[in-house]
Each structure stands twice: as C-alpha cells, then as structure tokens.
Amino acid sequence: MLRKVKVEEAIGKPLFHDLTGIMADGFKGVVFKRGHIVEESDIEKLKNIGKENLFVGELDYGFVHEEDAIKEVADDLIGENICYKDPSEGKITFKANSDGIFVTNRKGLFELNNEGDYTFATIPSYTKVFSGDNLVGGRIVPLFTKREEVENIKRIGQRYRPIFEVKKFHKLRVGIIITGNEIYTARIDDLFEPVIREKLSFYDHEILGIEKCPDDMNYIKNVAKGYLERKADLIVFSGGMSVDPDDITPTIIKDMSDKLIIQGIPVQPGNMLTVGIKDKTYLVGVPGASIHSKFTSFDIFLPRFFAKLDLKKEDFTELGEGGLLAGRKC
Numbered sequence: 001m002l003r004k005v006k007v008e009e010a011i012g013k014p015l016f017h018d019l020t021g022i023m024a025d026g027f028k029g030v031v032f033k034r035g036h037i038v039e040e041s042d043i044e045k046l047k048n049i050g051k052e053n054l055f056v057g058e059l060d061y062g063f064v065h066e067e068d069a070i071k072e073v074a075d076d077l078i079g080e081n082i083c084y085k086d087p088s089e090g091k092i093t094f095k096a097n098s099d100g101i102f103v104t105n106r107k108g109l110f111e112l113n114n115e116g117d118y119t120f121a122t123i124p125s126y127t128k129v130f131s132g133d134n135l136v137g138g139r140i141v142p143l144f145t146k147r148e149e150v151e152n153i154k155r156i157g158q159r160y161r162p163i164f165e166v167k168k169f170h171k172l173r174v175g176i177i178i179t180g181n182e183i184y185t186a187r188i189d190d191l192f193e194p195v196i197r198e199k200l201s202f203y204d205h206e207i208l209g210i211e212k213c214p215d216d217m218n219y220i221k222n223v224a225k226g227y228l229e230r231k232a233d234l235i236v237f238s239g240g241m242s243v244d245p246d247d248i249t250p251t252i253i254k255d256m257s258d259k260l261i262i263q264g265i266p267v268q269p270g271n272m273l274t275v276g277i278k279d280k281t282y283l284v285g286v287p288g289a290s291i292h293s294k295f296t297s298f299d300i301f302l303p304r305f306f307a308k309l310d311l312k313k314e315d316f317t318e319l320g321e322g323g324l325l326a327g328r329k330c
Ligand SMILES: Nc1nc2c(c(=O)[nH]1)N[C@H]1C(S)=C(S)[C@@H](COP(=O)(O)OP(=O)(O)OC[C@H]3O[C@@H](n4cnc5c(N)ncnc54)[C@H](O)[C@@H]3O)O[C@H]1N2
Pocket: 178, 179, 180, 182, 183, 188, 189, 190, 191, 192, 193, 238, 239, 240, 241, 242, 243, 244, 247, 270, 271, 272, 286, 287, 288, 289, 291
C-alpha cells in the first residue's frame, strides 16, 4: 500500500517517484530519482524543494506506476524511425532517429488523449525533422493509473499503429515545366527556375529537365510525357493555373493523371495548387504566387512528395483552418 509519511520518517526507504526541483539558476529537473534510498543528509535538500511529506510503499494490485504506465505502451504507438529512452519525471520523449517528416495519425492521437489519464503532446504532423529532434512528450497525469487504462491505450495504439512515425525522404527524379507564351518567347525573364531550384535544394533529387513551354496543350503534354517516360517521380508545372482563357495547366494535369487528387485548395497564397497522380508520379501545378511569396501551399506539400506519402483529397481540404499563410515565415 502507498503511504504518505513525513520526510524524516522516510529515512531508509526508497522514493516512489522522481522528485523535481526548479532552481533560481534556471535548473529544472530531477533532484532525486525514483528508488533513491532517503538518507538523513537528504532532509534539508528535500525541504528546499518543498517536500515535507513523501510517498513510500508499493501500489496495490491492479495499479501501474506513472513511468511503467508510459513505458509499457510506447512500442504499441510508434512506427519507423522513432526511438525513446526510459521515462524521467514520469515523461517519455519520442525522438526521430532519422531525418524525414513526422507523421501522426490524428484520429489515433485524439483517442489516446481522450481516453483518460494519458496525455501525448506532439510537434505538428508533417513537420520536417532531423535525427535527434523531439517529436512527442507522453505521460499520465496522476502518479499511477489502473491496469485497465494501460490496456485501453495499448488497444488504441494497435488499432491505429503507427500513431507516430518518421517517413524518410527519398531521392526524386523531378521534371519541371514552365508555361506561358510571355516566357517561352522571352518577352519577359523567367522567375520560376531559381525559386524551384532553391526549394528542391533541401532534398536529394535529380532534375530531368527545366523546359519552357508556350500555352499549347499538346506541346506541354508532350514534354510531360517525356518526363514520365524517363521515370520522373514528380513533375512540377508552373503558370497558367487560374481562370484566364490561356490557363490550361489544370486541364493538362487532369488529362494526364490516373486520378486528379485536388484542383484548388483552401490555402492562400497558393490557392490554385493542383495535384494529380499517374502511376506513382505526382503531377503538381504550382500557382504564380510561389514567385513572389516565400511560403505557399506548395511548400506545405513538398516534404510530403519527397516522403512519397499517399496523398488524399482530405490532406488538402483540411487545411482551411490556418490556411491563410500571410506573414508566415518558412
Ligand atoms: N479574376 C481572378 N484573378 C485571379 C485569380 C482568380 O481566381 N480570379 N486567381 C489568382 C491566383 S490564386 C493566382 S496564383 C494568379 C495567377 O495564377 P497563374 O498560376 O495562372 O499565373 P499566370 O496567369 O500564368 O501568370 C500570372 C502573372 O505571373 C507572371 N508569371 C507567371 N509565370 C512566370 C514565370 N515563370 N516567370 C515570370 N513571371 C511569371 C505572368 O507573366 C503574369 O504576370 O492569378 C490570380 N488572379
């Protein structure tokens, strides 16, 4: 049975949980570890961190200590490229053990947090991460929980597994098509090539070509076909994405795709983003906004293309809340 005793009465007994101190010098962390045998010389230090009483003893049958409760469920929640160490102060931290994109199953995460005693705080899903980055902090709120609660969390984890994972980026073969008579005829200088080169530079990639095309459906389709024959993973089209009579790029993407995933998304700038898929190749129409805005809808999805995620219409349509990116920095 767990008992509350005066610190002086705890001498010779093991601490039931990690004890945290917050110091004037900025320190916040464990001052005494779980299992530490309390000594007479500890009393002053314990009082300095506000402990007049301590828990001693053992949990009754059917209850699980905070650190055991979080550690026990970890493997049922995580997928590839995530690691963790033993919990401290009741908290477990899942970290990336590879560069890539962090993906969380939102429905699964909601269920975990809605269950009862457990809490999991994550960085936003689809964030680009580096090996060693913190992804998730998980702990139960009370000092111990019921065995049944632990089993419920494991079941949620198994139902959605993985709820947390890091997908590695792949090397992609990229074909680029810059549309517009004004650029094709050199009436004006092209401004898209440096933009797309800079955006791709973060990732391992091979550029199959950067072709300037007139606003001619067959011409553009032939260039895109050439990229498909050369096994492009990603074809990026710029220009001609909106409502003018010369804006034919979305129609080209629709015609050439096995499936048009989305035409136009609730994100600004980058409203007119159009995405189709042909076999495993993403065909992506990037609206003009990416020329003057550093961060647009295209930048939200570029990491997902490089992680070869299987994108659905909902991945685009869910972005309305927060989709007004104005002022957002990279
Ligand atoms: N009445 C409406 N006007 C606009 C709409 C709309 O729905 N109704 N949509 C707006 C959105 S959103 C965008 S984005 C822009 C333009 O989109 P486009 O992708 O169709 O761009 P273009 O029409 O091809 O060109 C617009 C502008 O940008 C210049 N441009 C395009 N590509 C290049 C390049 N590679 N290098 C340099 N300059 C380029 C082009 O010459 C035009 O000046 O439409 C909004 N308007």
